Amino acid sequence: MAFRDVNARRHIGLQQLSSLASTGRAFLGPMKSHKFIVDETTNQSTLICSAVRLIESLDLTSAAGQLLNETIQAQNKEFKTGMSTLLFLVGAWSSAVVECLQQNVPVSAIVSVMSEGLNSCCERVQCLQISIHDVKKELCSSRVRPNAFECKACQVGCDSLLNPQDLLYFQKCISEPEVISISCCSHQGDDCHFNKGLVSPLVGFGSAASLVKPAGDRSSSVIPGSGVIASSCIKQKLTHSRHFSTLGKSHFSGQQGNFQEYLLKPSADPCECSDLGHLAMALSHGNQAGVKLLQSIVEYQQEREECRGSSQLNITEIVTCSLLGLPESCSCVSQGFVTLVSPEQAKFIKHFKDKSLRILLVDGDLTEQYRHLGFNRPHNVRTILEHPNLEGGRAGDTWLSRMLDILVSFEVNLVLVKGSVCKNLLDRCTASRILVIGPVPRDVLCAFGEVTGAQPVTYLSQLNPSCAGNGAQVELWEASDGRAMDLGELVPVRINVRGIPLLTAVLTTAVASKVQLLEDQFWTSVCRLHHALKDGKVFPGGGAVELMCLSHIQVLTEQPVRPPKAGKEFPSPWLAAPVAEYKSLVLQALASGWKRYLSVVMCNMAKAPSELEARALVDHHLRKAVDCGSPSAYILELFRRGDVLGGGSGLFADHGEGLKVYDNVAAKTEAWRRALDLVLLVLQSDVEIITGPRRNELLNSPVSSEFMFL
DSSP states (O other): OEEEEOOSTTOHHHHHHHHHHGGGGGGSSSSOOOEEEEOTTTOOEEEEOSHHHHHHHSOOOSHHHHHHHHHHHHHHHHTSSOHHHHHHHHHHHHHHHHHHHHTTOOHHHHHHHHHHHHHHHHHHGGGGOEEHHHHHHHHHSOOEEOOTTTOGGGTSOHHHHTSHHHHHHHHHHTTSOEEOOOOOOOOOGGGOOGGGSEEEEOSSTTOOEEEEOOTTOOOOOBOTTTOOBGGGGOOOOOOSOTTTOOOTTOOOOOOGGGOOOEEOOSOSSTTTSOHHHHHHHHHSTTOHHHHHHHHHHHHHHHHHTTTTTOOOOOGGGEEEEEEESSOGGGOEEEESEEEEEOHHHHHHHGGGTTOOEEEEEESSOBSTTOOOTTOOOOTTOOOSOSSOOTTOSSTTHHHHHHHHHHHHHTTOOEEEESSOBOHHHHHHHHHTTOEEEOOOOHHHHHHHHHHHOOOOBSSGGGOOTTTOEEEEEEEEOBOTTSOBOOOSSOEEEEEEOTTOOOEEEEEEESOGGGHHHHHHHHHHHHHHHHHHHHHTEEEETTTHHHHHHHHHHHHHHHSOOOOOOTTOOOSSGGGGSOOGGGHHHHHHHHHHHHHHHHHHHHHHTTSSSSHHHHHHHHHHHHHHHHHHSOHHHHHHHHHHTSOSSSSSOGGGGGGTOOOOOEEEHHHHHHHHHHHHHHHHHHHTOOEEEEOSSOHHHHHTSTTGGGOEEO
16 A cells, blocks of 8 residues: 655645646637547547536546546536536636645635635625526517617727726617517417427528428428418438438438428527527527527427416426437427337338337336346345246246237237346347337336326236226337438337327437537536526526626625634634635635636637737726626626627627527536535545555656655
């Protein structure tokens, strides 16, 4: 065993955190840079754009690296957003703390001041919170635009807008504006056709969304109110591109007659979607493809919940299915459960068309060795053979025959399994035209159980007539041109039941390395909207909250350290440290994390040519906020104008629509807390103890002098 002192002035653990975190700085902001992760063993590459996938791909052999991985995984499990912020702040605050150690600041002072400073900032930024009701009212209300020829503020740049005189002129100018009223389109129930097939938001804003009917239905349609046949509005598709062509027998034809009915709802135009659709786009942070699928889901769920008056997003009714080999424009939302099956299963699925099937739900593995959670075997008993084969033949044949007989006797056509499925049983069921699919998410089992009456069983031996459900339908999934897809090894199918609330986001791409990326981006958009509705409030985005924290730290720095009240002890031994002389230095270290965060985001968005100039612009804002007298009012006014640290309408400038950007409240503040907690935890560790057969490796390493061997 060996150990080394890590609490030196160049703290090794903090340096490791800083090095690991530096790999994810390109993930900050809406203009993210993608990274390729190459597996040396298989030579396969994956495209990533999130801190979670990056940390999963790194070799985290150090203790600090493993703690970083656990922290990011915890953030991802709870929120599925904020991991890139967490990763960056871990690195920024680690470097700042190392600088404090090099200036002989006691560890106790660093811990107490930074902890109290973060808590104070989290309380201060609550004044920036905006209720969901106010956000939806603002996003869906009539749009007001100043006259470009009469209003000087529409022509001045970012720097001149920071001038208080320009600010007053801007406010005066918008007091009597040229009003262009654009009301949001109401959601008409007659236009919702999710029960007929797929709703596919096409690429590009303002484009129509496609509605795909089941196979065999070739009827054309007319866009309501336009008098135009929908198929005639479709442009010629690219047929000879190696990147956008389909595989196998697929011929992605651009003939207009092959297209199914199209629908102009949900629109990608922010002024034509629902109130939650507006909010989803404002929370998307530039993820336009994923948010259009989410808008389709939101409109469908809103129509179902209209009678209840609910405005929540039910993520338990959403699943995803990734299809490789189709262009991304084929991504769509389908009612029911879309999954992949083998070509052998797809052959007899054609015979199930328009037939009502008996469905069985298995809450566990469909294998001979599976035992439910909590099953206890007898003590002091060693099982040699659980089911002796008295009739001869191969081991397991008896169990396979018995399971198949049970399914046949109850006339089960479809089996959804939560866990894994025995391959031999799967082959036998396929030969008997029984469709077995697994693994299936638990939420899918619950959705089918509610509408079919099926009761989940743990073992097939528990099956009785009341456990099987009725009314399930299975068909081959169809792309936007109305044909079933043949993707080679696996074939997509759609399992549906009348009235089921389950929706599947079908994510298509022609690039294998983008499959995981598209799925991560979609779920990030879903969870951002879900948590925003759950919190009931959001933060103004674009750096407004971080700018408020920096302004508040300036105030804290000028405040004297308050002595403890007489008769009361310090609530923590850390607070007994002489922090007065180090307070300003440590608070500046805390502020440096947010300042670096804003400067890197601005550089990633090309709003500043360098971090130095970005920091100068941030300092300029902070001075203006102090001169204004009310930093929160100044920051909110910047946010109302469109962009906090720059000019224009930001991400949505292409629409000509000055949509604002919002952040989640709980996810952002929790990312801050987790980042600082991790840095302070590593800071307070003084020894790294290494156990195991690494003595010779350490003895021969260049850092052997740092270790003491026991």
